[in-house]
Amino acid sequence: MDWDRIDLVFGGGGQDCGQLVVGQALGAMAGHLRALAEDDVPMLLVCGSYQLFGRSFTTADGHQIPGLAILGASTVAAADRMIGNIVVDTERYGRLVGFENHSGRTHLDPGQAPLGVVRQGFGNTPSGGHEGAVYRQVVGTYLHGPVLPKNPRLADELVLAAVRRRWGIDALEPLDDRLELAASATAERRRWSQLRDS
Numbered sequence: 001m002d003w004d005r006i007d008l009v010f011g012g013g014g015q016d017c018g019q020l021v022v023g024q025a026l027g028a029m030a031g032h033l034r035a036l037a038e039d040d041v042p043m044l045l046v047c048g049s050y051q052l053f054g055r056s057f058t059t060a061d062g063h064q065i066p067g068l069a070i071l072g073a074s075t076v077a078a079a080d081r082m083i084g085n086i087v088v089d090t091e092r093y094g095r096l097v098g099f100e101n102h103s104g105r106t107h108l109d110p111g112q113a114p115l116g117v118v119r120q121g122f123g124n125t126p127s128g129g130h131e132g133a134v135y136r137q138v139v140g141t142y143l144h145g146p147v148l149p150k151n152p153r154l155a156d157e158l159v160l161a162a163v164r165r166r167w168g169i170d171a172l173e174p175l176d177d178r179l180e181l182a183a184s185a186t187a188e189r190r191r192w193s194q195l196r197d198s
Contacts, residue, residue, distance in 0.1 A: 001032075007163075007166050008042050008044075009036060009043040010043070011044070011052075012046050013048035013050075016060065016103065020063070022052060023057065026052055033053075033070065034068065034070055037070045038136070044141075045141070046141055046142070047101075047141075047142055047144065049140075050140035050142065053070045053140055054069070054070075054106065055067050055073065055109075058076040060103070071112065071140050072108060072111065073108050073109065073140070074106070074107055076104070078105055079103070082101075082126060084100065085097070086118065086120060087121060088123065089116050090115055090116030091116070092134065093154045094153050096150075097184050098143025098144055098145035098146075099143070099187075100123075106133075107124070107125065112133055113133065114130035115134050117131070118130065124142070150180065150184045150187055
């Protein structure tokens with residue numbers, strides 16, 4: 001693989017039982033991925049990949065899988081899952097909405113910046129109040145739902161970070177985001193409605 005040609009990294013999630021295999025595969029690329037992170041290559045890491053780009057993931061049966069330690073975070077799988085719509089306020093990307101479905105309890109190291117503050121939902125832990133983690137241009141998050149179509153500012157910032165690094169471009173041509181913003185607003189209203197009716 002020509003690592004110098006990579007402009008953006010995306011990692012998704014999956015079943016906890018697959019974390020061992022994926023963790024081993026990522027471990028073989030650890031040096032390259034750490035170098036990309038330090039070189040400000042934007043990365044979006046959702047759920048399972050967010051966990052493995054941290055320091056470790058511990059399965060429900062107690063097996064600890066080493067992570068890449070790009071993010072200062074460690075995750076332990078729990079018996080119950082955190083599921084539902086989530087609203088997060090971030091300094092860098094504004095308000096984000098999504099859907100979370102995970103059993104991992106992710107604890108951030110001292111000094112590790114979270115992605116944002118949970119307004120509704122769970123985030124990293126049931127009661128910690130924070131969601132995700134950020135380092136340079138690396139974004140780790142539990143927001144599925146899907147995160148990019150519902151959050152055009154996040155999508156734009158990731159693309160802008162990539163083209164700025166590669167070509168020195170400092171602004172993107174504006175797009176009509178009305179449909180995406182409407183989807184985001186609908187998801188947010190749905191969450192408030194669920195809370196009101198529960």
